[in-house]
Amino acid sequence: MSPAAPQSWQLVLADLALILFLVTLSGLANDEDAKPAVDGELSSSQEPQFAxxxxxxxxxxxxxxLREWLxxxxxxxxxxxxxxxxxxxxxxEAAWEAARRLANQAEEAGYAVRVVIARGQESDLHASLAYDAPILSNKP
Known part of the structure; x- marks a missing residue:
């Protein structure tokens, strides 16, 4: 038996793994959903996330x-x-004004604020506190 024989299957396996990696990488490069959004913009398939x-x-x-509650x-x-x-x-207009008042109170309390206004069957107003803001890092 030749000393190179036991290593030949490892070389073939490494070649196949490299080929599989390259095929997978080229498939991801052509996938529109896998591409990140540019400059923080949402892509067509990405929706805002609410925690x-x-x-x-x-x-x-x-x-x-709201300020006292916060x-x-x-x-x-x-x-x-x-x-x-x-x-x-x-x-x-009344819904916009009420939402603006609550948003101002939350901003004054030091919170990040998001406002969602929609037409519906009846009027409603509430505020939700969630921990979904991105963690900002000081790392370069």
């Missing part, structure tokens, strides 16, 4: 303001307040 709510605030005349919540730099406003057939 599940950790706490929910509904304004009430007898209850605290002061009772544990603060985290990753937290985001999302204000959801829904308006019925009429009341679009």
């Amino acid at each position: 599940p709510s950790q706490a929910l605030f509904r304004p009430s005349a007898a209850g605290p303001t 002061s009772d919540q544990p603060f985290d730099t990753r937290s985001t307040v999302t204000v959801y406003a829904q308006y019925g057939r009429e009341g679009r």
Whole structure:
């Protein structure tokens, strides 16, 4: 038996693994869904991500303001307040104004804010506290 014989199967296996790697890599390079968005823009197949709510605030005349309510919540730099406003057939301007007031209170409390306004069956307003903001790193 030749000393090169035991190593020949390893060379063939390495060649096949390299071929498989190159074929997979070329397939990913041509895949539109695998390409990252440029300059932070959303691609056509990418939707904004919302984390599940950790706490929910509904304004009430007898209850605290959003700023007071947020002061009772544990603060985290990753937290985001999302204000959801829904308006019925009429009341679009009132929904915008109410959402703006809540968003301003959250910003004043030091939170990142996102506002979502949509037309619906009836009017509704609430704020959601979730930990879905990206973690910013000081690494270069």
